[in-house]
Amino acid sequence: MAKENKETRVFRGKSLRIFVSYSSEDKQLAGAIKEGFEHYGMDVFLAHEDITPSAEWQETILKRLKQTDVFIPLLTNNFKESNWTDQETGIAVANRKLIVPLRVDINPYGFIAKVQAFKFKYDTSRGSNGSKTYSCWDSCLEITKLILNKKKLRENLKDCLIRSFAxxxxxxxxxxxxxxxxxxxxxxxxxxxxxxxxxxxxxxxxxxxxxxxxxxxxxxxxxxxxxxxxxxxxxxxxxxx
Structure with a gap:
């Protein structure tokens, strides 16, 4: 096998995984969050709450929750009404994941009542077709800085930042x-x-x-x-x- 050319070699490094828990009513905002964190090189998983989970889907969710480094619940009024978000939160707590609650409408409750929330801000605009779009670049940047200060995640984030820097x-x-x-x-x-x-x-x-x-x-x-x-x-x- 020919040696990989250093000039063309793709840098992979470590990854940092984020799991966003949200209501299907907020899927567009969740999509903007995913885009924001991916901009800094992180691997973001959105749990599609609007699909009734099959056994296979539930297995995927459990696997992703166990693999994730940071669990981010999107605390809107819709979050409490979801059939699955509280379960996902409980699993994240049980697995001792870093939890960063994003407070939009409500404060952390239940399993994460004592976890300090991040006051999440975002902007909205209308696309050319009249549809509502979301942007949350500043908030995602501030949360990335928060992760940067977590000793166990610093090295993984370093590789993410290097990839995104390029x-x-x-x-x-x-x-x-x-x-x-x-x-x-x-x-x-x-x-x-x-x-x-x-x-x-x-x-x-x-x-x-x-x-x-x-x-x-x-x-x-x-x-x-x-x-x-x-x-x-x-x-x-x-x-x-």
Whole structure:
């Protein structure tokens, strides 16, 4: 088997799994939450409450709940009326998952009554066809920062952030992700290679102010682990903006 080319190799790293528990009445808002966390490289599962669970579906839910790192109940008025959300919450509690309740309309109750809720905010707008759309980028960013401070999840989140950093879609986006990466003191050789590779290939990164400052320090700190050709190329890009 031919060796994988370092230039084209896809960085995978670790994953961080999120399970969002919600009422089917709030599926559009749940979809916006999924999009928000996936933007930061995380793996998000939405439990489709509107489907009457078969034995196979229930097995999938149980498997996902056991595998998840963070359990996020979307606490709207509809949440309490669901047939399944309380059960999902109970399983998450029993499995000692990190639980981050999103308070939209109601406070945490029952199994999670004593868990501090995150005051979740979102924006709404109308699409070209008149349908209601949701956006919750700021809240998802703040929750990601909260996860960043959890010792057991920091390393998994690091790989998620590195993957998403390479896909930064604006200067602002690159700068926000840079601020989170700055919280880490050490990176592996593979992580270093991915940060350098992603930065060279994305002008939204190397032309962003905060990202540029971070990369200069980063290359100095890890110069022994960076290919000299790539280091020279990235330094030129960062310095030319």
């Amino acid at each position: 896909k930064s879609n604006s200067f602002e986006d690159a700068n926000k992700k840079t601020e989170m990466l700055e919280n880490y003191e050490a990176f592996s050789k593979e992580q270093i290679e991915e940060i350098v590779k992603g930065s060279i290939e994305n002008r939204q990164i190397y032309e962003a102010y905060k990202a540029g400052v971070f990369l200069k320090k980063f290359m100095t700190k890890y110069k022994k682990h960076i290919n000299s050709k790539r280091k020279k190329e990235l330094m030129k890009l960062v310095s030319s903006k």
